[in-house]
Amino acid sequence: MLCERCGKKDATFYYHENVNGAEKTYSLCRDCADEMEKRGEFRKFGGLTSEFGKFESLFASDPFETMDSLFSGQDLFGNLYAPMKTRQLAQQSRAKRCPLCGMTLADFAKDGKAGCPTCYEIFAEELEPTIGRIHGKTMHGGQAPRKFRERKETAERIRALEAEKKEAIRIENYERAAEIRDELKNLRGNA
Amino acid sequence: MWYGTCGKENDTAVSTRVRLARNLSGYPFDGRLTEEQAKEIIGKVWAVFAGKDGWTFTDFASLPAVERASYAERHIVSPDFAKKSGPRALISNEERSVYIMVLEEDHIRVQAIAAGFDLSGTRQAVTEAAELLEEALDIAYSEKLGYLTHCPTNLGTGMRASVMLHLPAYTGAGGIRNLQSQLSKMGLTIRGMTGEGSAASGSLYQISNQITLGVTEDGVSAKLEDVITQIIAKERELRGRIRRESLDALSDRVMRGMGVMRYANSIGSAELLSLYSDLRLGTALHLLELPIEKLDEMLMRGMPNTICAEHEGTVSPADRDRVRAAVVREILDRVNTAE
Numbered sequence: 001m002l003c004e005r006c007g008k009k010d011a012t013f014y015y016h017e018n019v020n021g022a023e024k025t026y027s028l029c030r031d032c033a034d035e036m037e038k039r040g041e042f043r044k045f046g047g048l049t050s051e052f053g054k055f056e057s058l059f060a061s062d063p064f065e066t067m068d069s070l071f072s073g074q075d076l077f078g079n080l081y082a083p084m085k086t087r088q089l090a091q092q093s094r095a096k097r098c099p100l101c102g103m104t105l106a107d108f109a110k111d112g113k114a115g116c117p118t119c120y121e122i123f124a125e126e127l128e129p130t131i132g133r134i135h136g137k138t139m140h141g142g143q144a145p146r147k148f149r150e151r152k153e154t155a156e157r158i159r160a161l162e163a164e165k166k167e168a169i170r171i172e173n174y175e176r177a178a179e180i181r182d183e184l185k186n187l188r189g190n191a
Numbered sequence: 192m193w194y195g196t197c198g199k200e201n202d203t204a205v206s207t208r209v210r211l212a213r214n215l216s217g218y219p220f221d222g223r224l225t226e227e228q229a230k231e232i233i234g235k236v237w238a239v240f241a242g243k244d245g246w247t248f249t250d251f252a253s254l255p256a257v258e259r260a261s262y263a264e265r266h267i268v269s270p271d272f273a274k275k276s277g278p279r280a281l282i283s284n285e286e287r288s289v290y291i292m293v294l295e296e297d298h299i300r301v302q303a304i305a306a307g308f309d310l311s312g313t314r315q316a317v318t319e320a321a322e323l324l325e326e327a328l329d330i331a332y333s334e335k336l337g338y339l340t341h342c343p344t345n346l347g348t349g350m351r352a353s354v355m356l357h358l359p360a361y362t363g364a365g366g367i368r369n370l371q372s373q374l375s376k377m378g379l380t381i382r383g384m385t386g387e388g389s390a391a392s393g394s395l396y397q398i399s400n401q402i403t404l405g406v407t408e409d410g411v412s413a414k415l416e417d418v419i420t421q422i423i424a425k426e427r428e429l430r431g432r433i434r435r436e437s438l439d440a441l442s443d444r445v446m447r448g449m450g451v452m453r454y455a456n457s458i459g460s461a462e463l464l465s466l467y468s469d470l471r472l473g474t475a476l477h478l479l480e481l482p483i484e485k486l487d488e489m490l491m492r493g494m495p496n497t498i499c500a501e502h503e504g505t506v507s508p509a510d511r512d513r514v515r516a517a518v519v520r521e522i523l524d525r526v527n528t529a530e
Contacts, residue, residue, distance in 0.1 A: 001375050001401065010376065027375060101219040116219040117331030117339040120346075124335075131336070131343050136378075137405025140337030142348035145325040148332055 198307015
């Protein structure tokens, strides 16, 4: 598993904290763990444990649920504004609001969850570092809905035909260009 | 129900679950939905399955609390889905063991559960149901982030696969901690079934994938398949050692456990879990002849809320313990009659 903080190196340190019953576990690489310790980001009464030192967290109830709570909370999402390059950009992000559900970045920082599917588009730039920390990657690699796959294939076919038509016209093969025009019309009609 | 049926590798694997998280475009996620929107979503999702063979609709919010909790105890819905408030529905196909939670954390969570170790079967079941949804509804998806989910931890495939293993020999040998650190490096996690210590947890563990973005469904399955196969092999090897080195002690414990199951008038839930674990190991090592899936059925039907839901008038813990003992005896009697 990759470090939750930098998303680059392998996580070899685990930090487990229990504050008034609220339990959190972080997986970190050595560099991030050192840095966070130096910066005092670990609570005083907590401490780093080596990779063999964490057993309590085994006994959570449901793997489909605890996964989510593992990553929520201020500690991981509180520095959402940090990746913003300038103060002006940070201010713009702060003022942004999702047009569909009204979520702000401050809302997201509270529970680490998006307000609606559109939020991922509106806050794409702001959420990317967080998403990278969680998964180690920021680009989908799995299956797509059939409708989406077909739309994509059609779009690609249209692009290819457009290029072919241009070439046909350039070499004055008007018969082929007309064929392509009809095929394009057909494809666009279906889409 | 998944329990009570004979699954693959069931000497070590209790059950396999796969779930896909899906959401509808144009609607806010849970917490920002109006009651009207929530009902609209439930209606749209049910419209996909209504009229299709084998699918049933349950207005989950209207069920009594014990019934809701019973579904969670038997891993058919998540504990959160049982506990939360507001409109929600369970759309199920018993025959295929597919259970669709509508308005859990995500708008739609398609889950399949099977006895034993069966990633391909459960994956196929959820994929088919998810495809029906995709054909009919506008499912939130982006090329970059995949299926869009309430929590970013589920982005991408939205797929979580989990196998519940019975690992008494692994636990006894003190190998679980080491296993946890190894799994974590591979993007997998291991968790106990209950919130208690290992002695009381029946040596039951759930191993699941953690990463959903930037991976393929097949890749995650193959990794899990490979790792689980290795863990099962190791557990069997360790059991072989127990058999060679301490057969008498184990055999005595197992037969005493059998005596309690056959004759006790009252069995507590922690006691049942510990008996279950001993007898499961004993059966796997052929110290007694018992269909292993019947033990899983005992454990599930012996869960506190499930007892209350299935036996009207069971209120106090003492009542429950008596009914639990009766359920255990009834299942054993059925096994004997079948023989």
